[in-house]
Amino acid sequence: xxxxxxxxxxxxxxxxxxxxxxxxxxxxxxxxxxxxxxxxxxxxxxxxxxxxxxxxxxxxxxxxxxxxxxxxxxxxxxxxxxxxxxxxxxxxxxxxxxxxxxxxxxxxxxxxxxxxxxxxxxxxxxxxxxxxxxxxxxxxxxxxxxxxxxxxxxxxxxxxxxxxxxxxxxxxxxxxxxxxxxxxxxxxxxxxxxxxxxxxxxxxxxxxxxxxxxxxxxxxxxxxxxxxxxxxxxxxxxxxxxxxxxxxxxxxxxxxxxxxxxxxxxxxxxxxxxxxxxxxxxxxxxxxxxxxxxxxxxxxxxxxxxxxxxxxxxxxxxxxxxxxxxxxxxxxxxxxxxxxxxxxxxxxxxxxxxxxxxxxxxxxxxxxxxxxxxxxxxxxxxxxxxxxxxxxxxxxxxxxxxxxxxxxxxxxxxxxxxxxxxxxxxxxxxxxxxxxxxxxxxxxxxx
Amino acid sequence: xxxxxxxxxxxxxxxxxxxxxxxxxxxxxxxxxxxxxxxxxxxxxxxxxxxxxxxxxxxxxxxxxxxxxxxxxxxxxxxxxxxxxxxxxxxxxxxxxxxxxxxxxxxxxxxxxxxxxxxxxxxxxxxxxxxxxxxxxxxxxxxxxxxxxxxxxxxxxxxxxxxxxxxxxxxxxxxxxxxxxxxxxxxxxxxxxxxxxxxxxxxxxxxxxxxxxxxxxxxxxxxxxxxxxxxxxxxxxxxxxxxxxxxxxxxxxxxxxxxxxxxxxxxxxxxxxxxxxxxxxx
Numbered sequence: 035x036x037x038x039x040x041x042x043x044x045x046x047x048x049x050x051x052x053x054x055x056x057x058x059x060x061x062x063x064x065x066x067x068x069x070x071x072x073x074x075x076x077x078x079x080x081x082x083x084x085x086x087x088x089x090x091x092x093x094x095x096x097x098x099x100x101x102x103x104x105x106x107x108x109x110x111x112x113x114x115x116x117x118x119x120x121x122x123x124x125x126x127x128x129x130x131x132x133x134x135x136x137x138x139x140x141x142x143x144x145x146x147x148x149x150x151x152x153x154x155x156x157x158x159x160x161x162x163x164x165x166x167x168x169x170x171x172x173x174x175x176x177x178x179x180x181x182x183x184x185x186x187x188x189x190x191x192x193x194x195x196x197x198x199x200x201x202x203x204x205x206x207x208x209x210x211x212x213x214x215x216x217x218x219x220x221x222x223x224x225x226x227x228x229x230x231x232x233x234x235x236x237x238x239x240x241x242x243x244x245x246x247x248x249x250x251x252x253x254x255x256x257x258x259x260x261x262x263x264x265x266x267x268x269x270x271x272x273x274x275x276x277x278x279x280x281x282x283x284x285x286x287x288x289x290x291x292x293x294x295x296x297x298x299x300x301x302x303x304x305x306x307x308x309x310x311x312x313x314x315x316x317x318x319x320x321x322x323x324x325x326x327x328x329x330x331x332x333x334x335x336x337x338x339x340x341x342x343x344x345x346x347x348x349x350x351x352x353x354x355x356x357x358x359x360x361x362x363x364x365x366x367x368x369x370x371x372x373x374x375x376x377x378x379x380x381x382x383x384x385x386x387x388x389x390x391x392x393x394x395x396x397x398x399x400x401x402x403x404x405x406x407x408x409x410x411x412x413x414x415x416x417x418x419x420x421x422x423x424x425x426x427x428x429x430x431x432x433x434x435x436x437x438x439x440x441x442x443x444x445x446x447x448x449x450x451x452x453x454x455x456x457x458x459x460x461x462x463x464x465x466x467x468x469x470x471x472x473x474x475x476x477x478x479x480x481x
Numbered sequence: 482x483x484x485x486x487x488x489x490x491x492x493x494x495x496x497x498x499x500x501x502x503x504x505x506x507x508x509x510x511x512x513x514x515x516x517x518x519x520x521x522x523x524x525x526x527x528x529x530x531x532x533x534x535x536x537x538x539x540x541x542x543x544x545x546x547x548x549x550x551x552x553x554x555x556x557x558x559x560x561x562x563x564x565x566x567x568x569x570x571x572x573x574x575x576x577x578x579x580x581x582x583x584x585x586x587x588x589x590x591x592x593x594x595x596x597x598x599x600x601x602x603x604x605x606x607x608x609x610x611x612x613x614x615x616x617x618x619x620x621x622x623x624x625x626x627x628x629x630x631x632x633x634x635x636x637x638x639x640x641x642x643x644x645x646x647x648x649x650x651x652x653x654x655x656x657x658x659x660x661x662x663x664x665x666x667x668x669x670x671x672x673x674x675x676x677x678x679x680x681x682x683x684x685x686x687x688x689x690x691x692x693x694x695x696x697x698x699x700x701x702x703x704x705x706x707x708x709x710x711x712x713x714x715x716x717x718x719x720x721x722x723x724x725x726x727x728x729x730x731x732x733x734x735x736x737x738x739x740x741x742x743x744x745x746x747x748x749x750x751x752x753x754x755x756x757x758x759x760x761x762x763x
Contacts, residue, residue, distance in 0.1 A: 252761075472605070
């Protein structure tokens, strides 16, 4: 009798705890409903939501999506809804149009399935044209993206090319300078401006913020933040007691524009006609130099270095992790320059800016530039990454189409994790940031 | 990048203590930072003047009997590496049993427990599984203080953190099986479930509710008023704990608990106060 009572109690306890735990365990989701609204002069409106019916927008063969329309008008809304599905470079794969008659103050939902699609990513343009409202909503989905591979080969001398660059960098004396900036100090952190010489003897600068600790012998894990395109990085402070945070302004950016100071649009093409002088060669070596800097600091843990960044910062994080195995974790969000040859005809930036530059340079051809860019393609760096890496992609990214992002991800051979945001463009959500923080802390043992 | 270390904040100083009459249980489902040393001295008062018999009928002790004990213990954890944590528990107890016929007392060290916890896996770096092996070494010969037998325990824990009602929360589920070796050997199943909430944004105040129990079997089915010496018994208890962090490295836990069901054991209540001090050596 008592045994049974005990068992019942135990079961009740476990259930109670689980019920209590469930909200804590609920997965955070991307809070970005694809909702469009069209309001009249009054409060009436037609609103639509286009939903790709998979959390990550990924299907094995048949794509599924739903279109929900809410009509709060006191009158029927008559017209049509239609969609077209295109490949990433705009080739139409399927179209459909159907008449609709939306009852007054009603909600209607239309489900669509598109079978037998080939491997790749597709864009959906969903149009509505009714009595008082017309609009287009865009979404994207993927079919078996794990099968995506770039059809363009890595140059045979890729590793040698970058070894030469690193050898050249090694010959440049770094002359590190660390200067405290008391005006930027916070209650729990000291802020330093850091300066060092990098490839071609250029001076690059950044910031280092160090937690104030009673333990004078404490060695800090390091977060190396790399910059987005033409973004000036400032010191990152905050309350974290465990991390030294270094933000680097690579050449031509932020506080490192002494020698290279192009117009914003021109930076991506700076000396692109010569693969040995292209600005990114120096930029990537600046990142390697930043790791040299970390290694020169006795208060920093040399075995706990996270390289992270978004957009160009994501590109640099992956390039750095591929070239310099002293990096122990890599986090890249929306990395540009991904599968570059496949960007042609798919994206406007950076291809149009590069083409514009080529046109201004007699004797330089776009093909020649593409050949040079093979040495700067994200997918070609990642094959040699050895550290755990996370990658964030937005399915609506206009600069990093998801097919290109997957070509990069599928080229990685090590411990890797991909986070896909089906309703986002050139960004990731807080979900990624939270995961990145937990992942880093766990890997570094900063429980 | 979210840089805050929420995990350790949820737990104030990282350890949740459940005062049980037959020894303390230290919930440790979460991994421990390498180089971190936690020290937890605690004092527990346990009192019982009623008991459940072998058929779970509750009644007063014969001859107006009252059992009470003061238990003092030192618990320590050391993060050896990202995966391994060393734990040590050293308890000292003073037992008093008085009836109309007289009073008997016993006091001394009890079982030293030395354990190694292994961080098995996680789910999205939010929910953690761990496995702990513990060696039990008696530091006494007086069987009023315990079984005076060596033992071993294997414990599986699942712990996680999240949000509920706008508050940061955590949970820990544990189950350990323990065997004492030798004459009239005892097998025990010790289980516990805890749910806790952090009450303020600065992570200084915390409450938690725990439900747990023991299930012990042995060929010796004799009743013993002293739960530490009883061999064949079962009970469930609920306990409520309040934690306050004076600083990042120093916390106080106050815990009250009472037995709610039982078999062949005293029906008691306990109150415990525990300090937790931690230092990071790396």
